[in-house]
Amino acid sequence: MASERILMKQGAEAKLYKFSFYGKPCIVKERFKKTYRHPTLDASLTSQRMKSEVRAMLRSRMCGIFTPTVYFVDMVNNSIYMEEVHDSQTVRDYIMNIQKEIPDINLAMTVLEPLGKKIGEILGVMHKNNIIHGDLTSSNMLLKGQPSSFNIVMIDFGLSHFENMPEDKGVDLYVLERALLSTHPNTEKVFQVILDAYCVTNKDGAKEVLNKLEEVRMRGRKRTMVG
Ligand SMILES: Nc1ncnc2c1ncn2[C@@H]1O[C@H](COP(=O)(O)OP(=O)(O)OP(=O)(O)O)[C@@H](O)[C@H]1O
Ligand SMILES: [Mg+2]
Incomplete structure (x- = not known):
């Protein structure tokens, strides 16, 4: 060594x-x-x-x-x-490059949609197995391979825990939503694609989790209004 x-x-x-x-x-x-x-x-x-x-x-x-x-x-x-994950880049760098190359968000969606779908599927599987990541951001996902046949490698699990409560899963998704929208402007549609794919792989639990996500969003808004 x-x-x-x-x-x-x-x-x-x-x-x-x-x-x-x-x-x-x-x-x-x-x-x-x-x-x-x-x-x-x-x-x-x-x-x-x-x-x-x-x-x-x-x-x-x-x-x-x-x-x-x-x-x-x-x-x-x-x-x-x-x-070491070879030939990889963070999802953060990937989205930033796409948005630079294709400023029109609707056009960029043709590339970002398959990415969002893959991310949503992975999160659905993780939550179905009660794995809460704790720090979901586009820097904590590595994209490996060609855009036509890429894989996502999840990293940075230091804040993770195991929990089957919809609240924890809703907060996990909320953290991602906040991180995504603040790092990459105009990615609301990408987050929606993530949620749609999440609902497919975590079919039984998704409804409750999405309700919790909405609750957490509302709490967030209230906090912002109060200051
Ligand atoms: N196994 C790996 N293979 C390749 N690159 C990696 C690997 N692990 C981490 N990295 C790179 O190092 C960066 C930081 O890793 P990680 O997120 O685990 O640490 P961190 O201390 O949480 O850093 P940050 O504060 O930037 O999130 C990742 O965004 C990624 O670019
Ligand atoms: Mg990190």
């Missing part, structure tokens, strides 16, 4: 390195200490998030959702060693 780690990204909670794990290209996600938190609380939160992340990656895989393979978990150095 004696190869060099190359810093790839510094997030809010973790540093991501490129590394070679016994010859396999890998990503090391190392959560660093937060000095503004009490050390005991910080250690406990870090360990909780690492466990949640690894657990949800495995559970999602068991449901047929692509997530990076976990190679090694180092609880002493707060590091997860995982497969």
Whole structure:
């Protein structure tokens, strides 16, 4: 394992390195200490998030959702060693490029519709299996392969949990809606495609979840009005 780690990204909670794990290209996600938190609380939160992340990656895989393979978990150095997803870009970068190339949203929808459908199907399967992601954004989805036959790889499960309450699922979708619309203007139609596909794969639970989503939206609006 004696190869060099190359810093790839510094997030809010973790540093991501490129590394070679016994010859396999890998990503090391190392959560660093937060000095503004009490050390005991910080250690406990870090360990909780690492466990949640690894657990949800495995559970999602068991449901047929692509997530990076976990190679090694180092609880002493707060590091997860995982497969590097090759030839991938974040859904965020993909949508941004499409919107730059095709400014007309109706035209762009021809490309964004299959993407939204795939995302909705994945979220439907995750929720049907009671996996709540906790931080659904377009940066936490990797798009792999050609646009004609792409796959989505879900990442960044540190805030995930297992819960069968429609409320938690509704909030999960709300987080995505807010993230999507604030990162990518005029993507209301894309979110609707996501919801439609979600209803197909999570047929039995979708109605209650969508009711909760509407409730959470209303709470959000009220908060905005009150200031
Ligand atoms: N297994 C992987 N293969 C390829 N790229 C990855 C992988 N894991 C993470 N990345 C890249 O690193 C970025 C950050 O990863 P991740 O979301 O897990 O960390 P984070 O600390 O939550 O970062 P952020 O604060 O940016 O969300 C991803 O958006 C993606 O571009
Ligand atoms: Mg992330």
